Amino acid sequence: MSSTNASEKTVSDEQYSTTKLDGLEATVEREPAARSACPECEGRVVTHDEESFCADCGLVVAAEWVDRSPTLGDLGMVGNAEQSIETVDPLRTDKGLHTKITKSTDGHGNPLSTKQWKKFQRLRKWHKRYQFGEGRKRTKRLNEGLRDIEMIGGNLGLPGHVVKTAARYLRRASEARLAGGRMAWEALAGGAMLLAARESRIEREAIDVNVATYTKAPHERVCAAARKIRCELGVDTVPVTRPNAVMTVVDALDDDAIPGSAAVRTWRLAHHLMKLGDQEPVGPGTSRLTIAAAALYGADRLTPQKHLTQGQVAEATSTVVPTSMSRISRYNCELVDAYEARHGTKDPGVILDQEPDTLH
Incomplete structure (x- = not known):
């Protein structure tokens, strides 16, 4: 056989063969796919030292191959993750040691x-x-919390990336030791899933109800856990739960509780106190509706003319979420203190004299 620029030696693999080009060994597909054909002359594309080029015209098709998939460091792993090749899943706590050893049988x-x-x-x-x-x-x-997240995601049919995001939130909550007292792990799992679903822009109304349906905690505790994770961990990119909490409390009051002329001013001031409560935070492990009730009462206390009492606000709010006068009193004081610390005064005119558009 006459010698040409390339002589081919078949290898055991049916798909690949070894080719010598100008004394160099290269690898070429015996039946090249569309990506293995030269875009200029449709000739064979061979590879040598991570460089792919056409055997006929010499066109360099690719100089190197880059894996652009997320690294283990991007997934939040600890240690020397770049040198590890183990599959990483935020839902795993034991590096895959899920073996079940029975107690009485083999x-x-x-x-x-x-x-x-x-x-x-x-x-x-x-x-x-x-x-x-x-x-x-x-x-x-x-x-157990991660298993709850898997169960909630499976029941709701949520995408895998939402479930893994919720698992990362729960891990961060565990590292910050948010669980304890009235904040149970079950509520934190539901709250983490609620935040992850909101971050992914899934329909909010359905998620708020359905997440609590499959969580081993009441709906209010799930919302309180979501608020605690959001406030304590600084997850500011996720929309708040119940953004219209203040108006929900206002609607629960009697129509004549606050005169029409003072209602708008009280609502604007309460809305500002609610924002301060989220930023400080005030009562991070408490339902946002309870904080909204305290904000409304605090706004009424800051204005010259008082129209509301603690009992009146607590009774109206209890029709929406369980609360008490003592909680209204406690969080109201914290919100007023936060207002004074932020503005250096308790004068409501600092906020009410501004244009409404500047409050958002």
Whole structure:
């Protein structure tokens, strides 16, 4: 056979062959796909040292191959993630050690002997230690919360990226130790899913109701957990839950509770106090409707003419969300203090004398 610029030597792979071009070894597809054909002359495209070029006209098709998929560092992993090749999933807490070691039977369902039972008992003990690490109790609760997030996402048919975003919020909440007291892990899981769904711009009204339906916590606790995650972790890019909370409380009051001339001024001032409550934050683990009720009462206290009482506001708000006079009193004081600290005075004219458009 006469010698040309290229002589081909077949390899064992049916798809590829090794080619020598000017003394260099290169790899070429035996049946090249459309991307393996030269865009200029439709000739063979060969690869050598991460450079692809046409064997006929010499056109360089690609100089290198770049993997643009998210790195493990982008996914929030700790340690030397760039050198790791393990699949990363924010829903995993134990690096995939989800093996279930039964207590009384082997893998075929046969009963264990005494010797086997003791062996399996040791395996279970070491498995739990490796599975959850040093903070086993807290990591176990985090693992249960992540399973709740998977369950909620599966029941609602949410995209995988929304579920993983919620898992990251729950991890951050765990690191910040937001769970505790009245803030249960179940509520935090629902709140994290609510924030993730809102961030993805999914229809809000359906999400607010449906997330709570599949969460192991009441609807108000889910909203309170979402507000706590948003305030404590500084998740400012996510829309707030119940943006019209102040108007919801106003609508719950009697029509003649605040005269028409003072209603707008009181609402504007209450809306400003509500924004301060989100920024400070005031009562981060409390429902936004409760804070809105305290903001409305605080706005009424700041104006020269008083029209509302704590009992009146608490009774009206209780028709929407459970609350009490003591909570209205407590958060009202914190909101007024935040107003004074921000503006250096309790004069409501600082806000009311501005044009309405400048408040947003």
